[in-house]
Amino acid sequence: MSDSAAARRPTMADVAREAGVSLSTVDRVLNLRANVRADTAQRIASAATKLGFHAQGVIEQRLRHDRPTLRLGFLLQKSGVAFYQGLAQALTEAAAATARARVRVMIGYLDELDPLAVARRIEAQRGEVDALGVVAVDHVAVREAVSELRLNGMPVLAMLSELATRAGAGYLGVDNRRMGRVAGWFVTRLAQQPGPVAVMVGSQRFQCQELCELSFRSYLAEAPGDWELLASRLTLEDPGYAHGNTLDLLSAYPNLAGLYVAGGGIEGVVHALQELHGQGLPLPTVVCHDLTPVTREALRSGLVQAVLSHPREQLARRAVDVLVGASLDKGQPGYELLPLQLDVPECH
Known part of the structure; x- marks a missing residue:
C-alpha cells in the first residue's frame, strides 16, 4: 500500500470523532476492555461503517454480543x-x-x-x-x-x-379525527346523491372508533346536501353480528347513500354486501378501515370504494x-x- 493510501485509511481517532466519543471509548469497544452503553456502541459501529474503518466487523460483532x-x-x-x-x-x-x-x-x-x-x-x-x-x-x-x-x-x-x-x-x-373526516369526504363525493348515511362501530369504548364516528358525523353535518345521519350500528368486532346488522340496515334503508364501517367485523359486512349485490339490489358507497385480503378484494369487486388504513x-x-x-x-x-x-x- 502506498503512503498516500495509508494516510487516507480511517483510524480509531477518526471513528471517535465521527461518533462523538473519546478515543478510549472506541478502544474499549474494539478490545472488549470494559462495558460500554449499547447506544454508545451503536454510534461507534455506525461511524465505523460510514468511514470504512478496517475493524468495523469486530465492532459489529461486539455490538451483537453485548446487546441487552x-x-x-x-x-x-x-x-x-x-x-x-x-x-x-x-x-x-x-x-x-x-x-x-x-x-x-x-x-x-x-x-x-x-x-x-x-x-x-x-x-x-x-x-x-x-x-x-x-x-x-x-x-x-x-x-x-x-x-x-x-x-x-x-x-x-x-x-x-x-x-x-x-x-x-x-x-x-393515526389521527382518528382526521380519519373520520376523510371517510366523510369520500362518502359525500362518491355517493350517487345525498341521502341516509350510517356508521358501524365495534364498540364506542375504543377511543379511536368514537373519535372516527364523531368526526365523520361532524363532516357530514357541515357538508352541502340533504344528508340524513342515522343512529350508529354495532358490530361488536364480530363478523357474524356485523353480517346480520348490515342486512337489517339495508332492509330498513334500501336507499342508503353511504356506510362507514369504523370498527371490526368488516368480513361480515362484505359478506352481506355480496349477498345483496347477488340479488341485484343497490348498494351504498362504503368506506372501511385497514387493508386486508378481504377489503382488498372488496375494493377490486366494487363492494367497497375506499379503505383507510394504519401503515402496518x-x-x-x-x-x-x-x-x-x-x-x-x-x-x-x-x-x-x-x-x-x-x-x-x-x-x-
Missing part, C-alpha cells in the same frame, strides 16, 4: 382478524431487525371486549415482559391496570386507540423502537401520529 435482551409484550385485538395477524407478523419482523437489543416478542390477543377481562390480562403482564404495547378499550379498569404497570416502572404504549391521559400510556397511531409495517417498526428505547433509557413512550394510508379501487 428485552421481552416486549403486545396485547392485540381478536386473534382471528387478518389485520392483527399481519400486525403480529410485522412486530416479530421488526423485533428481529432492531439493533439496540435482542428482542423477544410475546404476542397475546384480547378475544373478548369485557373491560374487566382486558384489565386482568394487562395486570398479568407484570413480571412477564419488560414493556407493553396494547390495543384496548378505554375504561376505568383498563386505565387503572395500565397505571399500575407504569408505577412499577414498565413502559406502556397504547397502539391504534388512545387511552385517557391519566392512564399514563404513550400513543402510537411502519406501526410495527415504531412500536418496537419506542418500547426498546423507553426500556433501555428508563423513560416512558410519548405521543406519535403516523400517516394515514389511503386505498381506492384504482390502486388495486
Whole structure:
C-alpha cells in the first residue's frame, strides 16, 4: 500500500470523532476492555461503517454480543382478524431487525371486549415482559391496570386507540379525527346523491372508533346536501353480528347513500354486501378501515370504494423502537401520529 493510501485509511481517532466519543471509548469497544452503553456502541459501529474503518466487523460483532435482551409484550385485538395477524407478523419482523437489543416478542390477543377481562390480562403482564404495547378499550379498569404497570416502572404504549391521559400510556397511531373526516369526504363525493348515511362501530369504548364516528358525523353535518345521519350500528368486532346488522340496515334503508364501517367485523359486512349485490339490489358507497385480503378484494369487486388504513409495517417498526428505547433509557413512550394510508379501487 502506498503512503498516500495509508494516510487516507480511517483510524480509531477518526471513528471517535465521527461518533462523538473519546478515543478510549472506541478502544474499549474494539478490545472488549470494559462495558460500554449499547447506544454508545451503536454510534461507534455506525461511524465505523460510514468511514470504512478496517475493524468495523469486530465492532459489529461486539455490538451483537453485548446487546441487552428485552421481552416486549403486545396485547392485540381478536386473534382471528387478518389485520392483527399481519400486525403480529410485522412486530416479530421488526423485533428481529432492531439493533439496540435482542428482542423477544410475546404476542397475546384480547378475544373478548369485557373491560374487566382486558384489565386482568394487562395486570398479568407484570413480571412477564419488560414493556407493553396494547390495543384496548378505554375504561376505568383498563386505565387503572395500565397505571399500575407504569408505577412499577414498565413502559406502556397504547397502539391504534388512545387511552385517557391519566392512564399514563404513550400513543402510537393515526389521527382518528382526521380519519373520520376523510371517510366523510369520500362518502359525500362518491355517493350517487345525498341521502341516509350510517356508521358501524365495534364498540364506542375504543377511543379511536368514537373519535372516527364523531368526526365523520361532524363532516357530514357541515357538508352541502340533504344528508340524513342515522343512529350508529354495532358490530361488536364480530363478523357474524356485523353480517346480520348490515342486512337489517339495508332492509330498513334500501336507499342508503353511504356506510362507514369504523370498527371490526368488516368480513361480515362484505359478506352481506355480496349477498345483496347477488340479488341485484343497490348498494351504498362504503368506506372501511385497514387493508386486508378481504377489503382488498372488496375494493377490486366494487363492494367497497375506499379503505383507510394504519401503515402496518411502519406501526410495527415504531412500536418496537419506542418500547426498546423507553426500556433501555428508563423513560416512558410519548405521543406519535403516523400517516394515514389511503386505498381506492384504482390502486388495486
